[in-house]
Amino acid sequence: MPNSALSAASLDLLICHSCGQLSRVAPGIHEAACARCGTHLHIRKPNSISRTWAFLIAAIIAYIPANVLPVMETGSLFGSQSDTIMSGVIYLWTSGSWPLALLIFFASITVPALKIISLMYLCLSVQFRSNWRPKDRARLYRVVEFVGRWSMLDIFVVAILVALVQFSALATIRPGLGVLAFATVVVLTMFAAQTFEPRLIWDNLDKKHA
């Protein structure tokens, strides 16, 4: 297991993301500009952990209204009805559409929650300089980043229904405030995943060895 490896940082080298120029930097300096194109250079993403935390906390806050507020208001000839994500899942489950219910349950409730928990764990493990199974943690990060784009499933469904079902008096579907909150959760977790610096997982390892 390559616990300790030669890293660009340990050699005080920086690469420019824009022009690919490899530059040398004085030890101790974390921020610089590319000598060739002037792009902002950094050894590690600046303030990665605190930024990730900021996005995560915002996501957690948004997660509550996303599940409590209705995501869809269905109005028909015989009265109107508003559904939250959970009530929709329960409705699908009781009406027998188990696969669909499970799909929505995972995509809309479990996945955002797991994403937030995973990122929280990653942040904490980095902050407490954990050396526990760095490879698995790196894999976890890749999964979180990958899954992010699929979490918008609910939003798409609501968006399509709202656009399609508009028969004025007979039946209308309107998006609820919950959808906005849910979309916020998804976007914020995606940002959180992006601002997280996975290289920090390995840095601790290097420092210990060093």
Place this chain on the structure above:
Amino acid sequence: MPETPRPPDLPELPEAVAVPKSRRSLQLVWIIPIVAALVGGWLAVKTILEKGPTITITFKTAEGLEAGKTKIKFKEVEVGMVKSVTFSKDLKSVIATADLVKEAEPYIVEDTKFWVVRPRISGGTVSGLGTLFGGSYIGVDIGKSDKKRRDFVGLEEPPVIPTDVPGRQFILHAETLGSLDAGVPVFFRRLQVGQIVSYSLDKDGNGVTLKIFINAPYDQYVNPATRFWNASGVDITLDASGIKVNTEGLVSIAIGGIAFQTLAIDAAMPPAEANTEFELFRDRTEALKHKESVYTDFVAVFHESVRGLAPGAPVDFFGITIGEVTAIKTQFDPAKMEFSIPVLFRIYPERITSRYLKGAHGGRIIAPAEAKKFWQAMTDRGLRAQLRTGNFVTGQLYVALDFFPNAPKVKIDFTEQPIPVPTIPSGLQELQKTINVLAEKLTKIASDLQKVPFGEIAGDVRETMKSANKVMKRLDEEVTPQARDALIDLRKSLDSANQVLSERAPLQQDARQAMREFARAAEALRVLADYLERHPEALIRGKQEDKK
């Protein structure tokens, strides 16, 4: 693991340009969670502030109630939602817990009513058809109380009259409910002006109390003297005055109804207060009967059958109903070993008012002292009570007060209460008596006849007949020839007289001629008189010749 090889020195690498580190203590990225927290907090506060009261409503069944689906609507506007439906602890009812909107808070008071709106047909109307498709909902009728309340007992039937409808509620007491029901219409001059709100059996079980609601502006026609009666169906009465059919209209025939009316003399009274209590009469006739407050009770003891007489039967005085029979009793006098029927009746002295006479000749007979004198005087004049047949088909009887000057004198005992009025047997009974007397007399005659010695009489008669026969024979033999001669003579003289009087007889001819002459003379005389009238001078000058 091998020791990490040192990388080759790369002297040609350019030095990155150092950037002065920005020393911001708070990073901009933290604005995001702060904004999120603010928005979330605002949402939470808003939700808490907007949260209305939670109430529980107890129903007998949960028919049509669904947690999370059944809405609470006031005037068809959604004001809440049923959150859960559970059993009560004793399993006798269901408890629906509902969240209401914030705006409803001040109206959820003591007398607010809840009921489940379902399709129903009652009182001739169909309601709640919309719930056939949209599902049942809970209806609300907002109360007027100031006291707050959070646990309610749902009504099984929707309230007939919502609280905010203008009008007044009145209370009626009836003997029986009849065919009435909540929602049954109330009529005023055949116009539907209200409805029965509810009914309940009195606690003592002796009657029924009905609550009715009269819509404005018709409630002003109800005053404390208004009479209410049950106008259900067809009211057919058969009494001493014949057959009467009364109905308030087709609706009341089908589903029943209550009608009311105020007598013209009471019309000036102010409208009745809400919740005034009234009596519900059985029918119109009874309701509109003049309610006299002044009356005198009497008793008339009859010694004959009162079949056909009933309480309520009229007491008639010269064809005017001045009272009514209140009760019929039986009486046995052990001393005399005699049965009798005391009939209690009531007379309304106000009905015998001398309207057009004033002073000593007018007024009413109501003062008790005066009344005694009056009744004794009347009795002395022969005032008696008598049973008479009012309707020969049905055999209805009524009590008639009439004067029988030949009736034996009676002294009224005013110490007795009610005052006894002497009676006289009815006409029919008198007739029966007369017939009985007649029959007795006939029987007597018959028995007298039987005592006559018909045998002797027959012998005498025969002898008499014989002697008579002899007389006849003699007459035949002696008198007849002479009589014949006399007759012949008479005929001869008559014949001659006939000849003298015949037309051709000379006497006749002469007489006729004489008459004719006389007529001519009279004519001449008239001509002369005529002429003299025109020419009076002719008396002196003589008649002038006609000019040619």
